Amino acid sequence: MSKKIEIRLNSESVLADCAYNIIVDNLDPHKIYEIKQELKNYYCINVPTNLGTNNIWESKISVQADESGRISLKDSCAIDGSYKGIAQMGLFYNSQPKNTKKIKLPQNLKSIAKNDKFQIVISIVEHGKVIAANSFLRYYQLPTIASKDIDLGEACGRVFFEKRQSQKPAIIVVSGSDGRIEKAQNIAQLFASHGFVALAVGYFGLTGLSRNLEKIPIEIIEPSASYLALLPQVDEKRIGLYGRSKGAELALTAATYFQNIKCVVANSPSNIVLEGMCGWKPSHSSSWTYQGKELPFKKFHIVQYLLTKIAKRPPSNNPKNAEIRIEKYNGALLCLGAQEDEIWDSAGSIEKISARIKLRKQSDKTFTAKIYKNCGHILTVANQPNIRYKKHYAWEGSLQDSIDSWEQTINFFQQNL
Structure with a gap:
C-alpha cells in the first residue's frame, strides 16, 4: 500500500x-x-x-x-x-x-x-x-431541530421542531408498555428531521405521571393536539397521531373520540382495549379511561395466552364491548403488523380493524394495511439492529421489513397530513 x-x-x-x-x-x-x-x-x-x-x-x-x-x-x-x-x-x-x-x-x-x-x-x-x-x-435529530419540554397535565411531552418552519403538519407520538418517553422521543426526532413538528408524549412511568399502565385517561391526546395547534410552526388542521404496541391501542381508541386527528398510523396494534399492567402483571383494570370511567376491556388469562402461543390455538372470542369502534374515525389510517406477532395477534387485529373500517359512513379517507412475514411485534425504525429475532427469522428479511414499514410510515404521513 x-x-x-x-x-x-x-x-x-x-x-x-x-x-x-x-x-x-x-x-x-x-x-x-x-x-x-x-x-x-x-x-x-x-x-x-x-x-x-x-x-x-x-x-x-x-x-x-x-x-x-x-x-x-x-x-x-x-x-x-x-x-x-x-x-x-x-x-x-x-x-x-x-x-x-x-x-x-x-x-x-x-x-x-x-x-x-x-x-x-x-x-x-x-x-x-x-x-x-x-x-x-x-x-436522529438534525442539529437544526430545536426541542422543548412541556407539561400536559396527566402526561408530559417533548416537542421537536425546526424554528423557521411555518404551517407544517404535526405528529403526536405515543409508545408502548415500556412507558417513559425515550422510545417515543426516538421516533419523534426522526419525524421532525423529515420536516414534521413532532411531539413525543410520556403517559406513565415518570415523576408526576401514573406509575403503571392502568386507567390512563385517553384525554391526554386533547391537550397534546391543542398545544401543537397553537405553535406558529404548525398547521392546526394537519395534526396526526402515531402509536405502536400499547401506544397503537391508545391511538386507535383516542381517534374514535377526538375528530381533530387527521391521520393515524397504528404499528403492531390491538383492535380491542386490553387489561392494564402493573409492571408485568395484569392490573385487574382497564388500560384506559374516558371522562373518569374505565373503558370496557379484555382480561388477560395466562392459560389462554400460552395455548395461543405454544399450542397455536386460535385466540378466544373478544368481548364485543371492548372492541375499538374505529368506524367512528373518519381520518386516514395506516395499520402495520406482523404475521407472527409474539405479543398479540396484530395481523388478526388489523383484519378486524379492516372489517370495521368498511362500516364507516361518508368517508373517502384512506385506509391502508400491511402485514410483514419476517419480523414480530418489534417493528420500528429502518435499519436499526434487532437482536430479538435473529433466531427466528433470516436477518435480511427482518432488515427489509424494518425499512419498508418505516418508509410506509413516513410516506403515509407525507401524503395524508
Whole structure:
C-alpha cells in the first residue's frame, strides 16, 4: 500500500434511518482485511431502555479487496464474521452490545437525555492490528431541530421542531408498555428531521405521571393536539397521531373520540382495549379511561395466552364491548403488523380493524394495511439492529421489513397530513 487508506461512508442523508455504504480505498488488491464497526453513544429503540447508551455496539467481517484495492459493502462479499454475503447495511443491522448491563434511569423528564446522535467508528484491521480508522456522526435529530419540554397535565411531552418552519403538519407520538418517553422521543426526532413538528408524549412511568399502565385517561391526546395547534410552526388542521404496541391501542381508541386527528398510523396494534399492567402483571383494570370511567376491556388469562402461543390455538372470542369502534374515525389510517406477532395477534387485529373500517359512513379517507412475514411485534425504525429475532427469522428479511414499514410510515404521513 503506497497511498493512505481512505474510509468513506456514502449516504443520501446523515439521518439514522437512512442506509449508508462503507467504502475503503487504497488497500492491497485481493488481500483479505477485517472491517470492524463500533457504535458509540448509540440509542437502540429495539432493546430495553435501561440498557443505556454508554454501551458500545460492535460488529466485524472479513472481506477481500478487489483488483483495484477497494472494498465496498454494497458490492463486496463478507467471508466471515457478523454476517456472510453481500449486504450494504449488514454491519450496522448485525451490531450487538458488548455487554447487557442495565443502568438506573432518571425519573424526571428534564433529566432524560435526548440521545440525538451517535458515532460510527470504522476500523480496518490486518493481522490483529488497526491500520486505518475513521469516524462519522449519524443523527436522529438534525442539529437544526430545536426541542422543548412541556407539561400536559396527566402526561408530559417533548416537542421537536425546526424554528423557521411555518404551517407544517404535526405528529403526536405515543409508545408502548415500556412507558417513559425515550422510545417515543426516538421516533419523534426522526419525524421532525423529515420536516414534521413532532411531539413525543410520556403517559406513565415518570415523576408526576401514573406509575403503571392502568386507567390512563385517553384525554391526554386533547391537550397534546391543542398545544401543537397553537405553535406558529404548525398547521392546526394537519395534526396526526402515531402509536405502536400499547401506544397503537391508545391511538386507535383516542381517534374514535377526538375528530381533530387527521391521520393515524397504528404499528403492531390491538383492535380491542386490553387489561392494564402493573409492571408485568395484569392490573385487574382497564388500560384506559374516558371522562373518569374505565373503558370496557379484555382480561388477560395466562392459560389462554400460552395455548395461543405454544399450542397455536386460535385466540378466544373478544368481548364485543371492548372492541375499538374505529368506524367512528373518519381520518386516514395506516395499520402495520406482523404475521407472527409474539405479543398479540396484530395481523388478526388489523383484519378486524379492516372489517370495521368498511362500516364507516361518508368517508373517502384512506385506509391502508400491511402485514410483514419476517419480523414480530418489534417493528420500528429502518435499519436499526434487532437482536430479538435473529433466531427466528433470516436477518435480511427482518432488515427489509424494518425499512419498508418505516418508509410506509413516513410516506403515509407525507401524503395524508
